[in-house]
Amino acid sequence: MKRWRHYVALILCMLTLLSLRTDATTSRALPAYGADISNITVSGLSSGAYMAGQFAVAYSSLVAGVAIIAGGPYYCAGHPGRAPFIPYLTNALSVCMNPQEAGTDPPDPVFLWNRTLDFARAGLIDDPGNLRHQAVYLYSGHSDHTVTTAVVDRAQNYYQFAGVARLHYRDDLDSGHGMITDSNADNACTVTAPPYFNNCGVPLAQEIMTFFYAGTRAPASQLSGHIVRFDQRPFTVGRSSMDDDGYAYVPAACTHQSCRVHVAFHGCRQGAQLIGDHFYARAGYNAVADSNNIIVLYPQVEPSSFYPYNPRGCWDFWGYSSLDPLLPDFYTRDGVQMRAVRAMLERLAAPRGSR
Secondary structure, three states, X not given: OHHHHHHHHHHHHHHHHHHHHHHHHOOEOOOOOOOOOOOEEEEEEOHHHHHHHHHHHHOOOOEEEEEEEOOOOOOHHHOOOOOOOXXXXXXXXXXXXXXXXXXXXXXXXXHHHHHHHHHHHOOOOOOHHHHHHOEEEEEOXXXXXXXXXXXXXXXXXXXXXXXXXXXXXEOOXXXXXXXXXXXXXXXXXXXXXXXXXXXXXXXXXXXXXXXXXXXXXXXXXXXXXXXXXEEOHXXXXXXOOEOOEEEEEEOHHHHOOOXXXXXXXXXXXXXXXXXXXXXXXXXXXXXXXXXXOEXXXXXXXXXXXXXXXXXXXXXXXXXXXXXXXXXXXXXOXXXXXXXXXXXXXXXXXXXXXXX
């Protein structure tokens, strides 16, 4: 009898712990804040830089600014060749990263700009003429051998072909491959190692946001808002390699007034499953967003060892999430990850209290 009571007590204890764990890890629906998404800004590192760049081209009518940190031009993995004989993955790992080491040429901005015009004529992306009005920030580090300066240079050339008026290219730091910060808790500036955050004495996120938004106020010394963990599954279809959970930083003012939105895309091996809150809480965006009434959306991709094959948890800039790998759509408005982020923005813009 005593043994039976002991087993019952043990089971009840385990159920209680399971209940507590479920409550602590369950995400809720992304709230509606009546946000202004008519002029959003986007930024990203590495694969996130490619995602930010392709989102800013495909949805150029919505995007006012884009920051590409250690990334190349739009549709980089689509060069060279023509469908269905384009080696997208091979290009992503060579042309779009370290072409010299791979024994190939950097991406050709003329070819890629002409393809952009072709995609627009086919109705796959917004009018590229919108790019002229975007603010474009580019960054490359001297010690970055993952995505080299030669690749970022071609992104600069691409935007010059687009006629961008506000273009800033920073390449004066001897940094490795990572998000640049002024935090002593991060890696030394020249290092390339997890979690891919480099202390170079420069708050790059603040610099980017200041470049985007005129009259930017200094970062808040104490945050007024909170981080929302939300369920990404309602925004995705198929096998997208997107995590179940996404995050957003919401300043207190944005709970009762309409705010602008910035989307920050993490790099490979930087999703919350791998590095916890390091990107969505400590990259440097939130303090600037707090004092300037900007919601920061942090969509998440997770590693996937099977189909789709995405073992490092990278954003899709070569087609792994497309149903047809020979005719991928990752670079268009119909790309599964692109549509998911667009739907998240629409949810943020919905009237408060709507479901």
